[in-house]
Amino acid sequence: MREDPCTGCGACCAAFRVDFHCSELDGGRGEGVPDALAVPVTARLVRMRGTDAAPPRCVALDGEIGVRVRCTIYAQRPGPCRDFAPYAPLGIGDDACARARLRHGLRPL
Ligand code: SF4
Numbered sequence: 001m002r003e004d005p006c007t008g009c010g011a012c013c014a015a016f017r018v019d020f021h022c023s024e025l026d027g028g029r030g031e032g033v034p035d036a037l038a039v040p041v042t043a044r045l046v047r048m049r050g051t052d053a054a055p056p057r058c059v060a061l062d063g064e065i066g067v068r069v070r071c072t073i074y075a076q077r078p079g080p081c082r083d084f085a086p087y088a089p090l091g092i093g094d095d096a097c098a099r100a101r102l103r104h105g106l107r108p109l
């Protein structure tokens with residue numbers, strides 16, 4: 001089987017702000033995004049820590065972009081991460097995926 005191209009990329013985790021509703025935080029439930037990995041934006045909106053840094057890079061991303069990466073909270077990642085470029089793991093990117101990859105010198109899928 002062809003390898004998931006995302007495991008050798010990670011560009012989208014280091015290109016865009018990742019904002020989501022605070023109800024996706026763990027908040028003591030034992031599931032969801034660990035509270036310490038997000039920062040408040042508004043009363044109800046939070047952001048993955050590091051994604052508005054310059055240059056951006058989500059603190060949950062482990063590894064080297066374009067070589068080998070892993071989301072350290074994959075099972076608990078927030079909605080925008082789950083929804084992003086859903087066919088990229090199959091080798092089919094979209095515009096946002098291509099933009100992220102180009103920022104890191106990677107060809108679109
Ligand atoms: S969705 Fe696109 S930019 Fe994100 S890791 Fe996969 S290939 Fe890279």
Ligand code: SF4
Pocket residue numbers: 012013018048058059060061062070071072073074077078081
């Ligand atoms: S939570 Fe995981 S998938 Fe989402 S931006 Fe951070 S490293 Fe990427």
